[in-house]
Amino acid sequence: MEMFFDIIQFGFMQRALISAIAISIICSIVGLFLVLKRHSLFGDALAHVAFGGISLGLFIGIYPLWTAYIVSILSAVGVNKLRESTKIPSDSSIAVLLTSGLAIGVILISISGGFTINLFSFLFGNILLVSNEDLIMILITDAIVIPVIYLLYKKLILIVFDEKQAKVSGLNVTWINTLFIILATITIIASIRLVGVLLISSLIVIPNITALMIRKGFKKTIFISCAISIFSVVFGIVLSYYVNLVPSGMITLTMVSLFLVTVIAKNLKFPLNNIVMNKK
Amino acid sequence: MQSIINVANLSYYYDSFASLDNISFTVDKGDFLGIIGPNGAGKTTLFECMLGIIHDYSGEINLFGSDIKLNKKTLQRIGYVPQKKYVEQTFPATVKEIVSLGIIGKKLRKETIDNAIEFVELDAYQDKRIGELSEGQQQRVIIAKALVKEPDLLILDEPTTGIDSGAQEKFYDLLTKLNKERKITIVWSSHDMNAVQKLASKVACIDKKLFFHGESEDFFGNEERMKSYVEFAMQSHMNLHFGNSKKMETTE
Numbered sequence: 262m263e264m265f266f267d268i269i270q271f272g273f274m275q276r277a278l279i280s281a282i283a284i285s286i287i288c289s290i291v292g293l294f295l296v297l298k299r300h301s302l303f304g305d306a307l308a309h310v311a312f313g314g315i316s317l318g319l320f321i322g323i324y325p326l327w328t329a330y331i332v333s334i335l336s337a338v339g340v341n342k343l344r345e346s347t348k349i350p351s352d353s354s355i356a357v358l359l360t361s362g363l364a365i366g367v368i369l370i371s372i373s374g375g376f377t378i379n380l381f382s383f384l385f386g387n388i389l390l391v392s393n394e395d396l397i398m399i400l401i402t403d404a405i406v407i408p409v410i411y412l413l414y415k416k417l418i419l420i421v422f423d424e425k426q427a428k429v430s431g432l433n434v435t436w437i438n439t440l441f442i443i444l445a446t447i448t449i450i451a452s453i454r455l456v457g458v459l460l461i462s463s464l465i466v467i468p469n470i471t472a473l474m475i476r477k478g479f480k481k482t483i484f485i486s487c488a489i490s491i492f493s494v495v496f497g498i499v500l501s502y503y504v505n506l507v508p509s510g511m512i513t514l515t516m517v518s519l520f521l522v523t524v525i526a527k528n529l530k531f532p533l534n535n536i537v538m539n540k541k
Numbered sequence: 542m543q544s545i546i547n548v549a550n551l552s553y554y555y556d557s558f559a560s561l562d563n564i565s566f567t568v569d570k571g572d573f574l575g576i577i578g579p580n581g582a583g584k585t586t587l588f589e590c591m592l593g594i595i596h597d598y599s600g601e602i603n604l605f606g607s608d609i610k611l612n613k614k615t616l617q618r619i620g621y622v623p624q625k626k627y628v629e630q631t632f633p634a635t636v637k638e639i640v641s642l643g644i645i646g647k648k649l650r651k652e653t654i655d656n657a658i659e660f661v662e663l664d665a666y667q668d669k670r671i672g673e674l675s676e677g678q679q680q681r682v683i684i685a686k687a688l689v690k691e692p693d694l695l696i697l698d699e700p701t702t703g704i705d706s707g708a709q710e711k712f713y714d715l716l717t718k719l720n721k722e723r724k725i726t727i728v729w730s731s732h733d734m735n736a737v738q739k740l741a742s743k744v745a746c747i748d749k750k751l752f753f754h755g756e757s758e759d760f761f762g763n764e765e766r767m768k769s770y771v772e773f774a775m776q777s778h779m780n781l782h783f784g785n786s787k788k789m790e791t792t793e
Contacts, residue, residue, distance in 0.1 A: 297632065418634060419642045426683075429592045429621045430645055431613055476670060478635040 268502055277388045277498055277508075280399045284452045285464065285490035287406045289472075291448045292465035293483055294441065296473070297421045299351065304465035306355045307449045308458040310336045310362030315383045315453075316369035325383065326398065326450060333446045336362065341442055345435070386457030386509040388498060395454050402451040406444050413437060418479060455494070456509040464490065467516040471523050489519055543570040545694055545726050546591065551600035553586055559749055560586045561598070566745055566754040568728055570693075573720045575741030575757070576730040579774050582748040584730040585624070588698050592621060605693070620687025620725075622697040625704065628679055630672040636682050637667045643689035657685040661715060677701075677708025684715060695719060697729040701736075709733075713740055748774045 268274050295303055314332030318325030336358060344354040382390060391399075410417070416437055419427040427434050452464055472486035497512030504511075546568035553561040561583045568574050578584050589595040591602055593609045593616060601608060604615045620643075640654050658667050661681040666674060671682055680700050687695060697716070701709045713736055719725045731737055737744060738761045746752040746760070752773050753760055760766055 293633075415642055415645055418638070419645065422628075422632070422634065422639065422642070423623065423626060425594060425623055426621060428594050429616060429619070430642075431616045432645065473631045473633060476631075476673075477633065478668070478670070479633045479638050482633040 264503065265499055268499060273389055273391070274498075274502070276391045276393070276396050278495060280391050280396050281388055281455055281494040281498055281512075282491050283399050283403045284448075284455050285468075285494045286487050287403055287448045288452055288464040289468050289486040289490045290410055290483055291406065291441075291445050293469045293472075293486060294417055294421055295445060295465055296469045300355070301466045302352070302355050302359075302462065303445065304449050305462040306359035306362070307333050307337055307446055308453065308461040309359045309366075311450050311453060312383070312458045313362040313365035313369070315458075316366040316373075320369045320373050326395075326453070329450050329453070330447065332362075332365075333450060334443055337442045337446045338439055341439065382457070383453055384457050384459055385507060386453065386455050386460065388455045388508050389502075391454055399451045399454070402447050406448055409440070409444060413441070417441065456512060460509050460513050463513040463516055467513075467520050468493070471516075471520045474523050474527055489516070493519065544568070545570050545572075545605060546728070547601075547603040548587075548591070549601045549603075551587070551590060551598055551602060553583075553590060553595060553598040555586075561590070561747075562749045563600075564747065564751045565600075566751060568694075568726060568743075570726055571720075571724055573716075573727045573740060573742045574729065574745060575737035575743070576728065576745045576747060577732070577734060577737055578730070578747040579732075582774070584747065585698055587747065588621075588696055588728075588730070592616065592619070592696065617690065618693045620684075620690065620692035620695045622680065622683050622687055622695070622700045624699045625676055625680055625702055628672045630670070632672040633670060635668050635670055636663055636674070636685075639671050639682055640685045640689060643686040649689060653689050657688040660688060661685045662711075675708065677704045677712060680704065680708075680712060681715065684719075688719075692725060694726045694728065697727070699730050699732065702732065709736070716740060746770050746774075 269278065292304070295301060311329040311333045314329035315325040317332060318328035321328070340354050340358045343349070343357075344351055416427070416432055419430060419432065420434055420437060424434055449461055449465075452461055456464055468486040468490040469482075471489050472482045475482070475485055477485065493515040494512050497515045498508050500506075500515075501508040501511040544567045546566075548567070549565050551561055551564045552559065564587065576584055576587070586595065590598045591604065591609065593613055596610060603609070605618060607615055609615060636658060637654060640657055641649055643649070643657070655664075655667075658664055661684050663674075663678060663681055663685065666678065671679055674682065683700075684695075695716075701712050704712065716727060716729065717740060720727050729737075729741070738757065741757050743755065744757050744760045745754040752770050753766065760770075
């Protein structure tokens with residue numbers, strides 16, 4: 262504990278921890294709906310498109326995350342429309358999104374003459390390099406995503422549960438799905454600083470599938486997922502500082518470890534659902 | 542008698558094949574209408590047109606006196622129970638959470654949710670995840686979800702398919718109770734002719750076209766009519782297969 266208080270005195274570590282906690286909360290919330298929609302890899306695909314956007318930003322010399330936002334939102338909404346109009350399976354549309362983003366990125370890198378150190382930090386993330394501008398951008402993303410999901414909460418659950426029933430309830434399912442995709446996109450781009458393009462799925466998927474195993478209701482599952490995610494990012498960052506390893510890798514491994522512990526506990530029939538947040 | 546549903550000359554074509562061909566019927570307040578027809582007869586398509594999910598049909602559908610294409614607000618008066626769908630065990634919503642989705646955009650009182658759950662006799666399971674219940678119980682949760690908005694009309698699309706007979710009986714008792722005690726008009730499609738004969742006050746037989754619509758006893762009490770319906774349904778399927786093979790031959 263003393264070690265923890267020692268390191269949070271550094272400004273870069275304070276920024277890192279605040280932004281990591283902020284990111285982990287929105288990734289858990291958005292991620293649960295993505296996992297339940299069977300769009301777990303959508304985050305990965307969007308991150309790869311963001312990679313194309315980042316490469317474009319670096320290529321034309323503007324702040325790469327802005328180009329990542331524009332390219333990713335346009336691509337995500339476009340691919341969703343394509344999926345709806347052509348009825349191609351969602352995993353195939355995700356593959357189109359993923360490969361086209363990566364292809365654009367690779368071409369722009371080869372035109373610009375090679376791999377730069379900037380691009381490397383976007384690929385693997387480096388939360389310790391978060392600037393004040395990055396931190397503000399992440400907090401603004403939280404301030405947008407959390408209230409909008411709160412307002413759409415019941416509608417999103419109904420759509421995830423049964424899209425047809427949602428339509429009969431009078432919901433504009435297409436509009437809500439488009440809005441959710443935009444929220445997912447801005448969440449993922451905000452998270453690139455933490456774990457990078459290549460490990461983004463860990464934040465979206467692992468805390469949620471771990472929380473789902475604990476067999477609680479929707480709200481509790483979100484809280485458990487957020488708790489797992491927050492613990493993993495804080496533990497991963499602090500540990501990476503002391504052992505001098507990449508934070509994104511440490512965060513992901515912490516999450517995987519918690520997942521494995523849950524799987525083992527479940528297989529040993531340990532009553533996980535009785536010890537986590539019971540009302541009585 | 543006040544007419545709740547008025548379907549006039551309804552036709553719907555999917556990829557140039559008629560799914561519904563010039564169907565007309567009415568449903569009066571308090572009716573318990575059983576819609577029967579073989580697989581692919583267009584029962585689900587008919588419901589999707591009535592519920593505003595399919596828009597590009599020809600003809601007219603009036604619900605509670607207004608055209609469903611023009612007045613989506615009438616959907617607020619309808620409870621809908623779709624065909625049984627597979628719910629994963631890990632789906633994290635509890636019975637209570639699913640029932641609370643019955644009304645969106647308005648605050649639901651806790652008693653309203655509790656009453657609906659109690660009515661379908663699932664009080665003991667309200668904090669369980671829906672995926673952990675049996676299939677019959679899951680369908681009763683969907684009924685409870687439909688009941689929280691106090692609907693005037695309940696539309697059920699083959700709700701008991703794939704459910705064991707004990708759970709089916711319990712489900713049918715529930716429908717009778719809703720129709721008799723709560724005076725809810727029910728439109729229900731089923732493969733189960735015996736159940737339709739037992740429960741429904743009126744019957745509609747469809748297979749793309751409407752073969753019969755009227756009082757239940759006029760259909761089930763008339764052996765000739767039932768026999769000719771079976772022939773009609775068989776002929777209709779022969780035509781479909783013959784049409785398909787002809788089309789394939791032409792393509793080849």
